[in-house]
Amino acid sequence: MAHKPDPAGLKLRLIAAQRLRAVLGGDHFVPLDAADLPDGRDRALANRLINTALRRHGQIDVILAELLEKGLPSRSGSFEAVLRLSLAQLVFLPDLGAHSALFLAVEAIKRDNKARHLAGLMNAVLRKAQSNSARYGLMDESLVLPEPVRKRWSDLYGAEALSRFANALIEGAPLDLTLRDDDPGLVEALGAERLIADTVRLEQRDRPVDALPGYAEGRFWVQDAASALPARLLALPEAGAVLDLCAAPGGKTAQLTKAGHRVTALDNDPSRLARLRANMERLGYDPELVEADAANYAPLALFDAVLLDAPCSATGTFRRHPEVLWHRSAGDIAGRVRLQQALLANAFRCLKAGGTLIYCTCSLEPEEGELQVDWALDALPGLELFPIRPEELADLPEIVTPRGLVRTHPGITPGQGNAGMDGFFVARFRRTR
Numbered sequence: 467m468a469h470k471p472d473p474a475g476l477k478l479r480l481i482a483a484q485r486l487r488a489v490l491g492g493d494h495f496v497p498l499d500a501a502d503l504p505d506g507r508d509r510a511l512a513n514r515l516i517n518t519a520l521r522r523h524g525q526i527d528v529i530l531a532e533l534l535e536k537g538l539p540s541r542s543g544s545f546e547a548v549l550r551l552s553l554a555q556l557v558f559l560p561d562l563g564a565h566s567a568l569f570l571a572v573e574a575i576k577r578d579n580k581a582r583h584l585a586g587l588m589n590a591v592l593r594k595a596q597s598n599s600a601r602y603g604l605m606d607e608s609l610v611l612p613e614p615v616r617k618r619w620s621d622l623y624g625a626e627a628l629s630r631f632a633n634a635l636i637e638g639a640p641l642d643l644t645l646r647d648d649d650p651g652l653v654e655a656l657g658a659e660r661l662i663a664d665t666v667r668l669e670q671r672d673r674p675v676d677a678l679p680g681y682a683e684g685r686f687w688v689q690d691a692a693s694a695l696p697a698r699l700l701a702l703p704e705a706g707a708v709l710d711l712c713a714a715p716g717g718k719t720a721q722l723t724k725a726g727h728r729v730t731a732l733d734n735d736p737s738r739l740a741r742l743r744a745n746m747e748r749l750g751y752d753p754e755l756v757e758a759d760a761a762n763y764a765p766l767a768l769f770d771a772v773l774l775d776a777p778c779s780a781t782g783t784f785r786r787h788p789e790v791l792w793h794r795s796a797g798d799i800a801g802r803v804r805l806q807q808a809l810l811a812n813a814f815r816c817l818k819a820g821g822t823l824i825y826c827t828c829s830l831e832p833e834e835g836e837l838q839v840d841w842a843l844d845a846l847p848g849l850e851l852f853p854i855r856p857e858e859l860a861d862l863p864e865i866v867t868p869r870g871l872v873r874t875h876p877g878i879t880p881g882q883g884n885a886g887m888d889g890f891f892v893a894r895f896r897r898t899r
């Protein structure tokens with residue numbers, strides 16, 4: 467008997483559901499590439515569906531709670547992922563039409579042994595969602611953020627910032643690049659806007675970075691505007707020996723090298739260090755590379771400055787990695803806090819008397835930022851705060867706190883426009899003896 471061909475659009479949904487299911491299970495979201503789905507239009511549509519399901523995860527939770535009185539069925543294969551993708555389409559992507567969301571969702575789970583018995587439920591739930599889709603589409607935007615996060619960040623950053631965070635989660639992040647050389651011709655060719663210092667911004671988000679003019683020639687690297695701040699704050703009187711701890715993929719290594727310092731870039735992950743090496747080769751930079759554990763690395767000679775961009779919960783990057791909002795638990799943060807303290811203690815040991823230590827994280831949690839400053843000042847005698855002055859960041863003085871620390875978040879916009887920046891924390895210390 468001849469095999470009936472799959473309906474158009476089914477394959478991309480099956481692949482999208484597989485990727486979303488992995489992310490729901492704890493994986494980091496990586497967009498589908500040509501190896502996953504060779505057809506560019508299918509790939510763009512599949513990525514749009516996954517992205518919307520992740521960005522609207524909190525609102526989709528509210529919808530699921532209303533539609534599924536008994537909650538999600540357990541051990542039901544791809545049911546949840548397919549349902550979330552279809553709700554994302556029905557409610558938040560009305561331009562794609564409702565018919566395919568319903569029809570293809572049922573077809574998709576009919577192909578899954580673990581879920582095919584739920585085809586009737588899928589159909590009924592999506593029909594109910596369809597008749598309520600206008601109401602769901604008007605749901606409060608702040609519900610995109612998980613409830614505990616909403617409460618914590620509203621207390622810390624205020625209600626107005628929180629509403630911008632929600633908007634930033636829905637909209638995603640623009641693409642920020644740091645330029646190797648000041649090159650007005652390149653800025654124009656990229657169609658970019660100058661932001662602050664040597665950072666430019668591209669609003670258009672769907673072009674692959676390696677297809678941009680100047681990429682292959684190493685004329686820029688990708689780095690969010692907030693992430694480009696710490697390397698500007700070394701305050702050394704002249705070029706010196708600088709240790710970049712936790713350096714891969716090398717955004718800050720490149721900035722420090724560009725500023726003329728002799729840079730040692732250290733990371734403990736060989737595959738990430740290989741990426742750093744490839745990035746430096748593309749840019750024509752030649753820092754010393756070290757594969758080691760930053761918690762116990764013992765250099766032969768001490769450094770004039772150490773920059774520690776510590777591993778953290780990365781909650782400040784939620785515009786580009788929405789899943790961090792759902793994956794991070796209080797326990798994860800506590801584990802990272804302990805690691806950051808071990809790294810801070812060794813960063814201090816690697817530093818000359820009189821040298822500068824920069825500590826930074828891409829986290830919005832005070833435990834990984836402001837509170838680590840208190841810990842370091844208490845636990846590391848000979849370390850003092852070297853406050854950052856607003857004049858040093860004259861293009862964005864409002865991010866310097868009264869204590870001389872830097873705190874950014876997606877509600878603060880560098881330059882013109884309103885597209886915000888990542889959540890970042892920076893503290894600067896000096897070793898006195």
Ligand SMILES: C[S@@+](CC[C@H](N)C(=O)[O-])C[C@H]1O[C@@H](n2cnc3c(N)ncnc32)[C@H](O)[C@@H]1O
Binds near residue numbers: 711713732733761
């Ligand atoms: C936030 S990323 C660094 C980003 C980088 N500084 C940049 O600007 O491109 C954190 C890095 O810390 C590294 N890392 C985590 N634990 C480490 C350890 N114990 N020793 C050295 N590197 C570590 C990770 O492999 C990762 O590359």
